[in-house]
Amino acid sequence: MQRTRVAVVGLGNVGRGAAEALAASPDFELAGVVRRRAEPGERVAGPNWEAPAVTRIDELDEVHAALMCGPTRELEPMEHTLLRSGISVVDTFDMHGEPLWNHKQSLAASALEGHSSAVIAAGWDPGADSVIRALLEIIAPTGITYTNFGPGMSMGHSVAVRAIPGVADAVSITLPAGYGRHRRAVYVELDGSRPFADVKSDIRRDPYFVRDETDVFEVDCVSQAADPGHGVVIDRKGASGRTGNQLLRWEMRITNPSVTGQIMVGALRAGLKKAPGAYTLIELAVADMLPEALEDLVKRIV
Amino acid sequence: MQRTRVAVVGLGNVGRGAAEALAASPDFELAGVVRRRAEPGERVAGPNWEAPAVTRIDELDEVHAALMCGPTRELEPMEHTLLRSGISVVDTFDMHGEPLWNHKQSLAASALEGHSSAVIAAGWDPGADSVIRALLEIIAPTGITYTNFGPGMSMGHSVAVRAIPGVADAVSITLPAGYGRHRRAVYVELDGSRPFADVKSDIRRDPYFVRDETDVFEVDCVSQAADPGHGVVIDRKGASGRTGNQLLRWEMRITNPSVTGQIMVGALRAGLKKAPGAYTLIELAVADMLPEALEDLVKRIV
Numbered sequence: 001m002q003r004t005r006v007a008v009v010g011l012g013n014v015g016r017g018a019a020e021a022l023a024a025s026p027d028f029e030l031a032g033v034v035r036r037r038a039e040p041g042e043r044v045a046g047p048n049w050e051a052p053a054v055t056r057i058d059e060l061d062e063v064h065a066a067l068m069c070g071p072t073r074e075l076e077p078m079e080h081t082l083l084r085s086g087i088s089v090v091d092t093f094d095m096h097g098e099p100l101w102n103h104k105q106s107l108a109a110s111a112l113e114g115h116s117s118a119v120i121a122a123g124w125d126p127g128a129d130s131v132i133r134a135l136l137e138i139i140a141p142t143g144i145t146y147t148n149f150g151p152g153m154s155m156g157h158s159v160a161v162r163a164i165p166g167v168a169d170a171v172s173i174t175l176p177a178g179y180g181r182h183r184r185a186v187y188v189e190l191d192g193s194r195p196f197a198d199v200k201s202d203i204r205r206d207p208y209f210v211r212d213e214t215d216v217f218e219v220d221c222v223s224q225a226a227d228p229g230h231g232v233v234i235d236r237k238g239a240s241g242r243t244g245n246q247l248l249r250w251e252m253r254i255t256n257p258s259v260t261g262q263i264m265v266g267a268l269r270a271g272l273k274k275a276p277g278a279y280t281l282i283e284l285a286v287a288d289m290l291p292e293a294l295e296d297l298v299k300r301i302v
Numbered sequence: 303m304q305r306t307r308v309a310v311v312g313l314g315n316v317g318r319g320a321a322e323a324l325a326a327s328p329d330f331e332l333a334g335v336v337r338r339r340a341e342p343g344e345r346v347a348g349p350n351w352e353a354p355a356v357t358r359i360d361e362l363d364e365v366h367a368a369l370m371c372g373p374t375r376e377l378e379p380m381e382h383t384l385l386r387s388g389i390s391v392v393d394t395f396d397m398h399g400e401p402l403w404n405h406k407q408s409l410a411a412s413a414l415e416g417h418s419s420a421v422i423a424a425g426w427d428p429g430a431d432s433v434i435r436a437l438l439e440i441i442a443p444t445g446i447t448y449t450n451f452g453p454g455m456s457m458g459h460s461v462a463v464r465a466i467p468g469v470a471d472a473v474s475i476t477l478p479a480g481y482g483r484h485r486r487a488v489y490v491e492l493d494g495s496r497p498f499a500d501v502k503s504d505i506r507r508d509p510y511f512v513r514d515e516t517d518v519f520e521v522d523c524v525s526q527a528a529d530p531g532h533g534v535v536i537d538r539k540g541a542s543g544r545t546g547n548q549l550l551r552w553e554m555r556i557t558n559p560s561v562t563g564q565i566m567v568g569a570l571r572a573g574l575k576k577a578p579g580a581y582t583l584i585e586l587a588v589a590d591m592l593p594e595a596l597e598d599l600v601k602r603i604v
Contacts (some may be wrong), residue, residue, distance in 0.1 A: 020545065241564055249554075252550050
């Protein structure tokens with residue numbers, strides 16, 4: 001099989017997970033890593049991969065697709081450029097609702113121009129969990145779905161705390177509080193410029209935290225609380241036809257960046273099979289996200 | 303919205319579940335029920351539906367699709383006839399592997415001829431569980447998936463026991479024995495023509511039971527053990543990239559015929575959107591199985 005050459009854009013935790021997943025796949029090849037700073041001739045490596053690091057994707061040979069592994073709002077201009085030049089992309093756009101729909105519409109235009117495809121919001125949530133939420137409603141159309149995250153580190157919340165004056169470093173843990181509600185546990189390392197009580201009060205008033213019960217702890221070393229593990233439980237109790245008490249549950253205990261990178265690889269596989277456009281995971285068939293031939297897959301897994 | 307008129311073929315438990323699900327849907331209308339025996343002008347009803355019962359589908363007006371709610375091997379000739387005449391179908395073909403692939407290939411030919419579509423194996427397993435098994439491998443491509451059924455009544459196994467001489471009635475319950483293995487508990491009502499020990503020994507030697515540990519109980523009234531509830535737990539422990547210990551689980555506690563009928567309705571919705579052909583659920587996008595407009599769905603559920 002001719003492997004499709006793919007670039008990883010961004011080399012944080014998710015970028016490393018994506019590189020690892022690409023290298024472990026039978027149908028893709030890691031063409032290289034695009035990062036803000038790279039020395040000429042620099043190479044980077046992980047447990048099962050080794051690749052050139054460059055600052056511009058056109059420094060890499062024959063790239064057919066790119067996994068966008070960074071904050072989508074920062075990477076969005078580059079996504080448009082890539083799509084217009086015929087390079088398909090996958091991202092993990094992490095907002096729901098209106099912004100997600102607008103992002104889809106906007107990328108679709110560039111994808112049509114460049115005859116390429118974008119798969120957006122293709123992490124674990126939004127992403128795999130979105131497919132689950134759809135499936136739950138297919139099985140039991142009336143009822144309520146509860147998505148319960150954690151325990152696990154929230155990157156967005158951690159970054160928000162680090163921006164507060166007086167904070168040297170911070171980690172925010174999401175704790176499930178039952179039926180879709182969450183608590184936050186924030187571990188902060190102070191820089192000594194402000195008292196803990198002021199920092200704590202600022203955190204609790206931050207838009208990221210204001211709606212949730214939030215405990216703040218001062219610690220000597222935040223890195224001791226960091227752990228890439230995360231999880232989710234999605235529960236639905238609903239009715240099929242008029243028959244109630246259908247009890248459905250999805251549960252994951254996962255290494256966040258590894259699973260995110262792996263789902264992006266599956267999303268890319270399906271995206272490359274679609275007509276030019278921008279897609280969320282619920283618009284793609286799961287069979288298209290796997291490398292096996294359809295006949296083998298139907299015989300083995302259905 | 304113009305509702306699509308759909309016939310239910312077969313009025314056993316699944317047929318009643320399918321009628322109930324169609325009647326509860328915003329986009330379909332139950333055109334009628336096709337059954338082996340029906341009096342002229344007969345009408346049948348359920349909690350939220352009421353429809354004519356006929357022996358031949360062409361006695362119903364304007365039928366665009368049919369849900370095949372009976373043993374697929376019996377209904378297969380009729381599926382071909384319907385597909386060739388332009389009526390799309392959904393079935394719950396319940397064999398895996400080679401027979402499933404052959405069934406797909408065979409129906410696809412008729413569907414192409416009649417510009418119609420077939421969605422096959424569209425119950426909960428194969429069906430919804432198949433989508434889950436695919437998703438589990440997308441998230442963690444290496445590892446092992448265990449599908450654990452029950453506790454719940456197995457129709458196939460119950461029918462097999464009823465065919466054994468000396469048995470007046472029987473129910474076979476599937477019990478999960480862990481990591482994909484199952485035990486069977488068979489409740490039999492004897493007709494008095496043979497001793498219990500002989501019947502028990504025949505059951506245990508039957509191809510349906512020979513591989514599983516099977517307990518057989520003599521009871522006065524089998525119907526007391528009957529319950530339409532069923533369940534499944536699908537577990538996967540696998541690796542994303544090279545990172546192990548990804549723990550994934552899907553669990554359902556369901557009313558078997560209601561959920562089966564409901565999934566068939568979702569499958570039909572997606573089948574009607576596809577090019578002529580025959581499809582399993584893993585080849586369809588979950589978004590296409592729901593009645594909502596894509597924009598609303600993306601904003602609400604992704």
